Amino acid sequence: xxxxxxxxxxxxxxxxxxxxxxxxxxxxxxxxxxxxxxxxxxxxxxxxxxxxxxxxxxxxxxxxxxxxxxxxxxxxxxxxxxxxxxxxxxxxxxxxxxxxxxxxxxxxxxxxxxxxxxxxxxxxxxxxxxxxxxxxxxxxxxxxxxxxxxxxxxxxxxxxxxxxxxxxxxxxxxxxxxxxxxx
Amino acid sequence: xxxxxxxxxxxxxxxxxxxxxxxxxxxxxxxxxxxxxxxxxxxxxxxxxxxxxxxxxxxxxxxxxxxxxxxxxxxxxxxxxxxxxxxxxxxxxxxxxxxxxxxxxxxxxxxxxxxxxxxxxxxxxxxxxxxxxxxxxxxxxxxxxxxxxxxxxxxxxxxxxxxxxxxxxxxxxxxxxxxxxxxxxxxxxxxxxxxxxxxxxxxxxxxxxxxxxxxxxxxxxxxxxxxxxxxxxxxxxxxxxxxxxxxxxxxxxxxxxxxxxxxxxxxxxxxxxxxxxxxxxxxxxxxxxxxxxxxxxxx
Numbered sequence: 001x002x003x004x005x006x007x008x009x010x011x012x013x014x015x016x017x018x019x020x021x022x023x024x025x026x027x028x029x030x031x032x033x034x035x036x037x038x039x040x041x042x043x044x045x046x047x048x049x050x051x052x053x054x055x056x057x058x059x060x061x062x063x064x065x066x067x068x069x070x071x072x073x074x075x076x077x078x079x080x081x082x083x084x085x086x087x088x089x090x091x092x093x094x095x096x097x098x099x100x101x102x103x104x105x106x107x108x109x110x111x112x113x114x115x116x117x118x119x120x121x122x123x124x125x126x127x128x129x130x131x132x133x134x135x136x137x138x139x140x141x142x143x144x145x146x147x148x149x150x151x152x153x154x155x156x157x158x159x160x161x162x163x164x165x166x167x168x169x170x171x172x173x174x175x176x177x178x179x180x181x182x183x
Numbered sequence: 184x185x186x187x188x189x190x191x192x193x194x195x196x197x198x199x200x201x202x203x204x205x206x207x208x209x210x211x212x213x214x215x216x217x218x219x220x221x222x223x224x225x226x227x228x229x230x231x232x233x234x235x236x237x238x239x240x241x242x243x244x245x246x247x248x249x250x251x252x253x254x255x256x257x258x259x260x261x262x263x264x265x266x267x268x269x270x271x272x273x274x275x276x277x278x279x280x281x282x283x284x285x286x287x288x289x290x291x292x293x294x295x296x297x298x299x300x301x302x303x304x305x306x307x308x309x310x311x312x313x314x315x316x317x318x319x320x321x322x323x324x325x326x327x328x329x330x331x332x333x334x335x336x337x338x339x340x341x342x343x344x345x346x347x348x349x350x351x352x353x354x355x356x357x358x359x360x361x362x363x364x365x366x367x368x369x370x371x372x373x374x375x376x377x378x379x380x381x382x383x384x385x386x387x388x389x390x391x392x393x394x395x396x397x398x399x400x401x402x403x404x405x406x407x408x409x410x411x412x413x414x415x416x417x418x419x420x421x422x423x424x425x426x427x428x429x430x431x432x433x434x435x436x437x438x439x440x441x442x443x444x445x446x447x448x449x450x451x452x453x454x455x456x457x458x459x460x461x462x463x464x465x466x467x468x469x470x471x472x473x474x475x476x477x478x479x480x481x482x
Contacts, residue, residue: 010222012222014214014217014218017217018210018213018214018217021210021213022210025205025209025210025213026203026204026205028205029202029204029205029206029209030201030202030203030204033201033202034198034201039202039206043205043206043209046205046209047209047212047213047216050213050217051213051216051217051220054217054220054222055220055221055222055223056222056223057222058222058223059223080287111193112197112200115193115194115197116197119197130194130198131198134191134194134195134197134198135198135199162190165190165194166190169190169193
Protein backbone atom coordinates (compact mmCIF):
# COMPACT_ATOMS: atom_id res chain seq x y z
CA UNK A 1 0.00 0.00 0.00
CA UNK A 2 2.67 2.45 1.05
CA UNK A 3 4.80 1.35 -1.84
CA UNK A 4 2.03 2.37 -4.22
CA UNK A 5 1.78 5.77 -2.55
CA UNK A 6 5.53 6.26 -2.68
CA UNK A 7 5.62 5.38 -6.36
CA UNK A 8 2.69 7.68 -7.08
CA UNK A 9 4.41 10.51 -5.20
CA UNK A 10 7.59 9.84 -7.14
CA UNK A 11 5.58 10.48 -10.28
CA UNK A 12 4.43 13.84 -8.97
CA UNK A 13 1.20 12.91 -7.18
CA UNK A 14 1.03 15.53 -4.42
CA UNK A 15 -2.03 13.96 -2.78
CA UNK A 16 -0.19 10.65 -2.46
CA UNK A 17 2.70 12.41 -0.77
CA UNK A 18 0.39 14.17 1.66
CA UNK A 19 -1.29 10.83 2.41
CA UNK A 20 2.08 9.31 3.16
CA UNK A 21 2.84 12.16 5.52
CA UNK A 22 -0.57 11.96 7.19
CA UNK A 23 0.42 8.55 8.50
CA UNK A 24 3.83 9.67 9.69
CA UNK A 25 3.75 13.33 10.61
CA UNK A 26 2.91 12.91 14.30
CA UNK A 27 5.77 10.52 14.92
CA UNK A 28 8.19 12.64 12.87
CA UNK A 29 7.11 15.77 14.71
CA UNK A 30 7.68 14.05 18.05
CA UNK A 31 11.13 12.98 16.86
CA UNK A 32 12.00 16.52 15.71
CA UNK A 33 10.76 17.94 18.98
CA UNK A 34 12.90 15.58 21.06
CA UNK A 35 16.01 16.71 19.16
CA UNK A 36 15.22 20.43 19.06
CA UNK A 37 13.36 20.81 22.39
CA UNK A 38 11.07 23.49 20.98
CA UNK A 39 7.67 23.22 19.29
CA UNK A 40 8.16 26.06 16.81
CA UNK A 41 11.60 24.99 15.72
CA UNK A 42 10.48 21.39 15.43
CA UNK A 43 7.63 22.48 13.19
CA UNK A 44 9.93 24.60 11.02
CA UNK A 45 12.53 21.87 10.69
CA UNK A 46 9.96 19.22 9.88
CA UNK A 47 8.23 21.38 7.27
CA UNK A 48 11.56 22.09 5.57
CA UNK A 49 12.55 18.43 5.74
CA UNK A 50 9.29 17.27 4.17
CA UNK A 51 9.63 19.77 1.32
CA UNK A 52 13.18 18.49 0.73
CA UNK A 53 11.82 14.94 0.77
CA UNK A 54 9.21 15.87 -1.84
CA UNK A 55 11.82 17.64 -3.97
CA UNK A 56 14.27 14.73 -3.91
CA UNK A 57 11.82 11.83 -3.81
CA UNK A 58 12.47 10.75 -7.38
CA UNK A 59 16.04 9.98 -6.40
CA UNK A 60 14.86 7.24 -4.01
CA UNK A 61 15.53 4.02 -5.91
CA UNK A 62 13.79 1.54 -3.63
CA UNK A 63 10.33 2.65 -2.44
CA UNK A 64 10.53 0.07 0.33
CA UNK A 65 13.36 2.13 1.84
CA UNK A 66 11.14 5.20 2.05
CA UNK A 67 10.86 5.36 5.83
CA UNK A 68 14.59 5.00 6.47
CA UNK A 69 15.29 7.61 3.82
CA UNK A 70 12.66 9.98 5.22
CA UNK A 71 14.08 9.60 8.72
CA UNK A 72 17.49 10.58 7.42
CA UNK A 73 16.11 13.70 5.74
CA UNK A 74 14.24 14.75 8.89
CA UNK A 75 17.09 14.07 11.31
CA UNK A 76 19.59 15.87 9.10
CA UNK A 77 17.33 18.90 8.89
CA UNK A 78 16.96 18.89 12.69
CA UNK A 79 20.73 18.70 13.09
CA UNK A 80 21.08 21.64 10.71
CA UNK A 81 18.43 23.60 12.60
CA UNK A 82 20.10 22.84 15.92
CA UNK A 83 23.51 23.86 14.55
CA UNK A 84 22.17 27.21 13.45
CA UNK A 85 20.53 27.75 16.80
CA UNK A 86 23.75 26.92 18.66
CA UNK A 87 25.50 29.67 16.81
CA UNK A 88 22.81 32.20 17.62
CA UNK A 89 22.23 31.31 21.24
CA UNK A 90 25.46 30.80 23.12
CA UNK A 91 23.90 30.83 26.56
CA UNK A 92 20.65 29.05 26.47
CA UNK A 93 18.02 29.55 29.10
CA UNK A 94 16.34 26.30 29.92
CA UNK A 95 12.59 26.41 29.47
CA UNK A 96 10.08 23.75 30.37
CA UNK A 97 9.30 21.35 27.56
CA UNK A 98 5.90 22.04 26.04
CA UNK A 99 3.29 19.36 26.15
CA UNK A 100 2.23 16.81 28.70
CA UNK A 101 4.94 15.40 30.86
CA UNK A 102 5.13 11.66 31.12
CA UNK A 103 3.72 10.30 34.33
CA UNK A 104 6.85 9.54 36.24
CA UNK A 105 7.22 9.61 39.94
CA UNK A 106 10.78 8.44 39.62
CA UNK A 107 12.06 11.48 37.74
CA UNK A 108 12.19 14.62 39.81
CA UNK A 109 11.89 18.10 38.40
CA UNK A 110 15.54 18.58 39.28
CA UNK A 111 16.50 15.47 37.29
CA UNK A 112 14.59 16.74 34.30
CA UNK A 113 16.13 20.19 34.55
CA UNK A 114 19.61 18.72 34.75
CA UNK A 115 18.97 16.46 31.79
CA UNK A 116 17.55 19.34 29.80
CA UNK A 117 20.63 21.46 30.43
CA UNK A 118 23.01 18.63 29.69
CA UNK A 119 21.15 17.68 26.53
CA UNK A 120 21.13 21.20 25.16
CA UNK A 121 24.87 21.46 25.63
CA UNK A 122 25.49 18.45 23.38
CA UNK A 123 26.49 18.85 19.73
CA UNK A 124 23.42 18.40 17.51
CA UNK A 125 24.69 15.11 16.07
CA UNK A 126 24.97 13.67 19.58
CA UNK A 127 21.49 14.90 20.46
CA UNK A 128 20.08 13.15 17.43
CA UNK A 129 21.84 9.91 18.31
CA UNK A 130 20.49 9.96 21.86
CA UNK A 131 16.96 10.52 20.60
CA UNK A 132 17.22 7.80 17.97
CA UNK A 133 18.54 5.36 20.57
CA UNK A 134 16.42 6.17 23.61
CA UNK A 135 13.23 7.43 21.95
CA UNK A 136 13.07 5.49 18.70
CA UNK A 137 14.80 2.46 20.19
CA UNK A 138 17.34 2.17 17.38
CA UNK A 139 20.49 0.11 17.77
CA UNK A 140 23.78 1.79 16.78
CA UNK A 141 23.76 -0.06 13.44
CA UNK A 142 20.30 1.34 12.68
CA UNK A 143 21.38 4.81 13.77
CA UNK A 144 24.33 4.52 11.42
CA UNK A 145 22.00 3.72 8.56
CA UNK A 146 19.71 6.65 9.29
CA UNK A 147 22.53 9.13 9.64
CA UNK A 148 24.66 7.72 6.84
CA UNK A 149 27.68 7.22 9.07
CA UNK A 150 29.75 4.12 9.86
CA UNK A 151 28.38 1.94 12.67
CA UNK A 152 31.58 2.47 14.65
CA UNK A 153 31.06 6.22 14.47
CA UNK A 154 27.49 5.83 15.71
CA UNK A 155 28.65 3.72 18.65
CA UNK A 156 31.40 6.18 19.46
CA UNK A 157 29.06 9.17 19.34
CA UNK A 158 26.52 7.38 21.48
CA UNK A 159 29.21 6.62 24.03
CA UNK A 160 30.39 10.24 24.08
CA UNK A 161 26.83 11.54 24.37
CA UNK A 162 26.17 9.25 27.34
CA UNK A 163 29.40 10.33 28.97
CA UNK A 164 28.55 14.02 28.48
CA UNK A 165 25.07 13.55 29.91
CA UNK A 166 26.45 11.66 32.90
CA UNK A 167 29.03 14.38 33.48
CA UNK A 168 26.31 17.03 33.35
CA UNK A 169 24.21 15.20 35.92
CA UNK A 170 27.15 14.51 38.20
CA UNK A 171 28.33 18.12 38.01
CA UNK A 172 24.90 19.39 38.96
CA UNK A 173 24.74 16.84 41.79
CA UNK A 174 28.05 18.09 43.16
CA UNK A 175 26.83 21.68 42.98
CA UNK A 176 23.65 20.77 44.85
CA UNK A 177 25.64 18.91 47.50
CA UNK A 178 27.80 21.97 47.97
CA UNK A 179 24.72 24.12 48.41
CA UNK A 180 25.12 25.86 45.07
CA UNK A 181 22.69 26.07 42.20
CA UNK A 182 23.46 26.05 38.52
CA UNK A 183 21.92 28.73 36.33
CA UNK B 184 27.68 8.81 40.47
CA UNK B 185 25.23 8.06 37.65
CA UNK B 186 25.44 4.47 36.42
CA UNK B 187 24.77 3.28 32.88
CA UNK B 188 21.49 1.76 34.00
CA UNK B 189 20.46 5.00 35.70
CA UNK B 190 21.33 6.92 32.56
CA UNK B 191 19.32 4.62 30.28
CA UNK B 192 16.34 4.86 32.62
CA UNK B 193 16.55 8.63 32.99
CA UNK B 194 16.95 9.30 29.28
CA UNK B 195 14.11 6.95 28.46
CA UNK B 196 11.82 8.87 30.82
CA UNK B 197 13.21 12.21 29.68
CA UNK B 198 12.33 11.62 26.04
CA UNK B 199 8.86 10.35 26.85
CA UNK B 200 7.87 13.88 27.81
CA UNK B 201 6.74 16.23 25.09
CA UNK B 202 4.09 16.47 22.36
CA UNK B 203 3.17 13.36 20.44
CA UNK B 204 1.18 14.97 17.64
CA UNK B 205 1.97 17.59 15.05
CA UNK B 206 0.01 20.86 14.89
CA UNK B 207 -3.12 20.44 12.76
CA UNK B 208 -2.02 23.04 10.23
CA UNK B 209 1.12 21.19 9.22
CA UNK B 210 -0.38 19.04 6.49
CA UNK B 211 -2.17 22.00 4.93
CA UNK B 212 1.01 24.05 4.95
CA UNK B 213 2.92 21.12 3.50
CA UNK B 214 0.38 20.67 0.69
CA UNK B 215 0.72 24.34 -0.16
CA UNK B 216 4.51 24.26 -0.12
CA UNK B 217 4.94 21.17 -2.29
CA UNK B 218 2.49 22.68 -4.77
CA UNK B 219 5.11 25.39 -5.31
CA UNK B 220 8.13 23.07 -5.16
CA UNK B 221 8.92 21.10 -8.31
CA UNK B 222 10.53 17.70 -7.95
CA UNK B 223 14.09 17.18 -9.11
CA UNK B 224 14.57 14.94 -12.15
CA UNK B 225 15.53 11.46 -11.00
CA UNK B 226 18.68 11.22 -13.06
CA UNK B 227 20.12 14.22 -11.29
CA UNK B 228 19.59 12.72 -7.89
CA UNK B 229 21.06 9.34 -8.43
CA UNK B 230 23.75 9.57 -5.84
CA UNK B 231 25.60 7.17 -3.62
CA UNK B 232 24.47 4.22 -5.69
CA UNK B 233 26.62 2.06 -7.85
CA UNK B 234 24.08 1.17 -10.47
CA UNK B 235 24.77 2.74 -13.84
CA UNK B 236 22.33 5.23 -15.09
CA UNK B 237 23.02 8.44 -13.32
CA UNK B 238 24.34 11.52 -14.85
CA UNK B 239 25.93 12.35 -11.59
CA UNK B 240 27.09 9.67 -9.27
CA UNK B 241 28.62 10.38 -5.98
CA UNK B 242 29.07 6.90 -4.81
CA UNK B 243 30.25 4.89 -1.93
CA UNK B 244 33.07 7.36 -1.63
CA UNK B 245 30.67 9.24 0.59
CA UNK B 246 31.74 6.79 3.25
CA UNK B 247 35.11 8.39 2.97
CA UNK B 248 33.77 11.87 3.49
CA UNK B 249 36.78 13.57 4.64
CA UNK B 250 35.76 15.92 7.31
CA UNK B 251 38.51 14.34 9.24
CA UNK B 252 38.75 16.92 11.93
CA UNK B 253 41.00 19.71 12.86
CA UNK B 254 43.16 17.68 15.20
CA UNK B 255 44.17 15.15 12.57
CA UNK B 256 44.96 17.89 10.16
CA UNK B 257 47.07 19.79 12.60
CA UNK B 258 49.17 16.69 13.24
CA UNK B 259 50.26 16.62 9.61
CA UNK B 260 53.76 17.68 8.65
CA UNK B 261 54.61 20.85 6.74
CA UNK B 262 51.86 22.06 4.43
CA UNK B 263 51.90 23.90 1.17
CA UNK B 264 49.27 26.53 0.51
CA UNK B 265 47.65 27.42 -2.79
CA UNK B 266 49.91 29.84 -4.60
CA UNK B 267 52.52 29.49 -1.90
CA UNK B 268 55.05 26.97 -3.14
CA UNK B 269 57.30 27.30 -0.12
CA UNK B 270 56.99 25.07 2.91
CA UNK B 271 55.70 27.78 5.25
CA UNK B 272 51.92 27.96 5.09
CA UNK B 273 50.27 31.35 5.29
CA UNK B 274 47.58 31.47 7.97
CA UNK B 275 44.06 31.62 6.61
CA UNK B 276 41.07 33.15 8.33
CA UNK B 277 39.42 31.04 10.96
CA UNK B 278 37.17 28.43 9.36
CA UNK B 279 34.56 25.98 10.63
CA UNK B 280 34.24 22.37 9.48
CA UNK B 281 31.27 21.83 7.23
CA UNK B 282 28.14 20.55 8.93
CA UNK B 283 26.02 17.62 7.84
CA UNK B 284 24.73 17.83 4.25
CA UNK B 285 21.25 19.20 3.66
CA UNK B 286 22.04 21.95 6.13
CA UNK B 287 21.46 25.65 5.52
CA UNK B 288 24.74 27.34 6.24
CA UNK B 289 25.39 30.45 8.25
CA UNK B 290 27.54 32.80 6.17
CA UNK B 291 31.21 32.41 6.98
CA UNK B 292 34.39 30.54 6.18
CA UNK B 293 34.34 26.76 6.09
CA UNK B 294 36.75 23.98 5.30
CA UNK B 295 36.71 20.42 4.04
CA UNK B 296 39.54 17.90 4.38
CA UNK B 297 39.69 15.70 1.27
CA UNK B 298 42.67 13.50 2.08
CA UNK B 299 45.82 15.27 3.25
CA UNK B 300 44.49 18.60 2.03
CA UNK B 301 42.53 21.43 3.52
CA UNK B 302 40.14 23.22 1.20
CA UNK B 303 38.79 26.48 2.66
CA UNK B 304 36.25 28.91 1.22
CA UNK B 305 33.72 31.59 2.10
CA UNK B 306 30.02 30.68 1.96
CA UNK B 307 27.59 33.57 1.50
CA UNK B 308 24.24 33.92 3.23
CA UNK B 309 21.38 31.71 2.13
CA UNK B 310 23.31 28.77 0.73
CA UNK B 311 22.43 25.20 1.59
CA UNK B 312 24.98 22.40 1.68
CA UNK B 313 23.56 19.41 -0.17
CA UNK B 314 26.52 17.10 -0.63
CA UNK B 315 29.93 16.58 0.96
CA UNK B 316 32.04 13.60 0.00
CA UNK B 317 35.63 12.78 -0.81
CA UNK B 318 35.29 14.01 -4.39
CA UNK B 319 33.81 17.41 -3.62
CA UNK B 320 30.87 19.42 -2.42
CA UNK B 321 27.52 20.71 -3.63
CA UNK B 322 25.47 23.72 -2.63
CA UNK B 323 22.16 25.23 -3.62
CA UNK B 324 22.50 28.99 -3.88
CA UNK B 325 20.11 31.54 -2.44
CA UNK B 326 19.20 33.00 -5.83
CA UNK B 327 18.71 29.73 -7.68
CA UNK B 328 15.59 27.94 -8.79
CA UNK B 329 14.91 24.24 -8.34
CA UNK B 330 17.72 22.34 -10.02
CA UNK B 331 20.26 25.14 -9.76
CA UNK B 332 23.41 24.22 -7.91
CA UNK B 333 27.06 24.99 -7.33
CA UNK B 334 29.52 22.11 -7.17
CA UNK B 335 33.14 21.66 -6.24
CA UNK B 336 34.93 18.70 -7.82
CA UNK B 337 38.50 17.54 -7.33
CA UNK B 338 40.87 15.98 -9.88
CA UNK B 339 38.56 15.96 -12.89
CA UNK B 340 39.14 15.16 -16.57
CA UNK B 341 37.17 15.68 -19.80
CA UNK B 342 34.64 12.84 -20.16
CA UNK B 343 34.83 10.21 -22.87
CA UNK B 344 33.20 11.15 -26.16
CA UNK B 345 32.19 7.65 -27.17
CA UNK B 346 28.61 7.06 -28.28
CA UNK B 347 27.79 4.97 -25.20
CA UNK B 348 28.73 7.86 -22.88
CA UNK B 349 31.13 5.64 -20.96
CA UNK B 350 32.11 7.03 -17.61
CA UNK B 351 35.84 7.27 -18.21
CA UNK B 352 38.16 10.18 -19.06
CA UNK B 353 38.74 11.08 -22.70
CA UNK B 354 42.28 10.16 -23.68
CA UNK B 355 44.68 12.88 -24.78
CA UNK B 356 44.07 15.36 -21.98
CA UNK B 357 46.17 15.86 -18.87
CA UNK B 358 45.17 17.03 -15.45
CA UNK B 359 45.87 20.75 -15.68
CA UNK B 360 43.05 23.25 -15.48
CA UNK B 361 43.89 24.46 -18.98
CA UNK B 362 43.76 20.98 -20.51
CA UNK B 363 40.56 20.16 -18.67
CA UNK B 364 38.69 23.19 -19.94
CA UNK B 365 40.17 22.83 -23.43
CA UNK B 366 38.76 19.30 -23.45
CA UNK B 367 35.35 20.46 -22.25
CA UNK B 368 35.20 23.29 -24.78
CA UNK B 369 36.00 20.93 -27.66
CA UNK B 370 33.48 18.26 -26.62
CA UNK B 371 31.07 17.48 -29.48
CA UNK B 372 27.64 18.86 -28.63
CA UNK B 373 29.00 21.60 -26.36
CA UNK B 374 29.23 25.31 -27.10
CA UNK B 375 31.72 27.19 -24.93
CA UNK B 376 32.83 30.76 -24.50
CA UNK B 377 36.54 31.52 -24.88
CA UNK B 378 38.50 30.67 -21.74
CA UNK B 379 39.04 33.57 -19.38
CA UNK B 380 41.99 33.67 -16.99
CA UNK B 381 41.04 33.11 -13.37
CA UNK B 382 43.61 33.53 -10.65
CA UNK B 383 43.27 32.47 -7.03
CA UNK B 384 46.09 33.37 -4.68
CA UNK B 385 48.60 33.20 -7.50
CA UNK B 386 47.34 29.82 -8.75
CA UNK B 387 46.62 29.46 -12.44
CA UNK B 388 43.05 28.99 -13.49
CA UNK B 389 40.54 29.50 -16.25
CA UNK B 390 36.80 29.88 -16.62
CA UNK B 391 34.39 29.01 -19.43
CA UNK B 392 30.62 29.06 -19.85
CA UNK B 393 29.14 26.11 -21.68
CA UNK B 394 25.76 24.97 -23.00
CA UNK B 395 24.39 22.38 -25.41
CA UNK B 396 24.77 23.06 -29.12
CA UNK B 397 21.46 23.83 -30.86
CA UNK B 398 20.13 20.76 -32.64
CA UNK B 399 22.18 18.28 -30.60
CA UNK B 400 20.19 15.06 -30.35
CA UNK B 401 22.53 12.37 -29.06
CA UNK B 402 21.15 10.66 -25.96
CA UNK B 403 23.05 8.56 -23.46
CA UNK B 404 21.81 5.18 -22.19
CA UNK B 405 20.98 6.70 -18.81
CA UNK B 406 19.22 9.87 -20.00
CA UNK B 407 15.80 8.42 -20.93
CA UNK B 408 16.13 9.53 -24.52
CA UNK B 409 16.97 13.13 -23.70
CA UNK B 410 19.89 14.75 -25.51
CA UNK B 411 22.97 14.83 -23.32
CA UNK B 412 26.57 15.92 -23.46
CA UNK B 413 28.88 14.33 -20.87
CA UNK B 414 31.53 16.88 -19.94
CA UNK B 415 33.69 15.91 -16.98
CA UNK B 416 34.44 12.80 -14.96
CA UNK B 417 36.75 11.94 -12.11
CA UNK B 418 39.82 9.80 -12.56
CA UNK B 419 38.56 6.85 -10.52
CA UNK B 420 36.80 4.72 -13.10
CA UNK B 421 34.61 2.75 -10.76
CA UNK B 422 31.31 4.38 -11.72
CA UNK B 423 30.99 5.91 -8.29
CA UNK B 424 32.55 9.33 -8.71
CA UNK B 425 31.13 12.52 -10.17
CA UNK B 426 30.12 12.43 -13.85
CA UNK B 427 28.65 15.68 -15.04
CA UNK B 428 27.27 16.99 -18.29
CA UNK B 429 24.66 19.07 -20.06
CA UNK B 430 20.94 18.70 -20.63
CA UNK B 431 18.94 20.79 -23.15
CA UNK B 432 18.62 24.39 -22.02
CA UNK B 433 21.15 23.95 -19.23
CA UNK B 434 23.93 26.48 -18.76
CA UNK B 435 27.06 25.87 -16.75
CA UNK B 436 30.15 27.83 -15.77
CA UNK B 437 33.29 25.81 -15.11
CA UNK B 438 36.05 27.49 -13.13
CA UNK B 439 39.12 25.30 -12.87
CA UNK B 440 42.45 25.98 -11.21
CA UNK B 441 45.62 24.03 -10.57
CA UNK B 442 46.71 23.13 -7.06
CA UNK B 443 50.49 22.68 -6.84
CA UNK B 444 51.32 19.24 -5.49
CA UNK B 445 47.85 17.89 -6.16
CA UNK B 446 45.65 18.24 -9.23
CA UNK B 447 42.82 20.52 -10.27
CA UNK B 448 39.80 21.92 -8.47
CA UNK B 449 36.66 22.61 -10.50
CA UNK B 450 33.87 24.92 -9.38
CA UNK B 451 30.82 24.25 -11.51
CA UNK B 452 27.88 26.67 -11.52
CA UNK B 453 24.79 24.99 -12.93
CA UNK B 454 21.49 26.51 -14.00
CA UNK B 455 19.25 23.64 -15.05
CA UNK B 456 17.02 25.63 -17.38
CA UNK B 457 19.49 28.46 -17.99
CA UNK B 458 17.12 31.20 -16.85
CA UNK B 459 18.93 31.91 -13.59
CA UNK B 460 22.43 31.39 -14.89
CA UNK B 461 23.57 35.02 -14.73
CA UNK B 462 22.33 35.45 -11.17
CA UNK B 463 23.88 32.32 -9.71
CA UNK B 464 27.10 32.78 -11.68
CA UNK B 465 27.46 36.25 -10.16
CA UNK B 466 26.73 34.83 -6.72
CA UNK B 467 29.31 32.09 -7.19
CA UNK B 468 32.26 34.24 -8.23
CA UNK B 469 33.17 35.59 -4.77
CA UNK B 470 32.86 32.00 -3.51
CA UNK B 471 35.29 30.83 -6.20
CA UNK B 472 37.74 33.63 -5.49
CA UNK B 473 37.76 32.81 -1.77
CA UNK B 474 39.25 29.33 -2.23
CA UNK B 475 42.42 28.29 -0.52
CA UNK B 476 43.89 24.80 -0.68
CA UNK B 477 46.67 23.57 1.58
CA UNK B 478 48.37 20.38 0.51
CA UNK B 479 50.07 18.33 3.23
CA UNK B 480 51.98 15.06 3.35
CA UNK B 481 50.08 11.79 3.49
CA UNK B 482 49.19 11.01 7.10
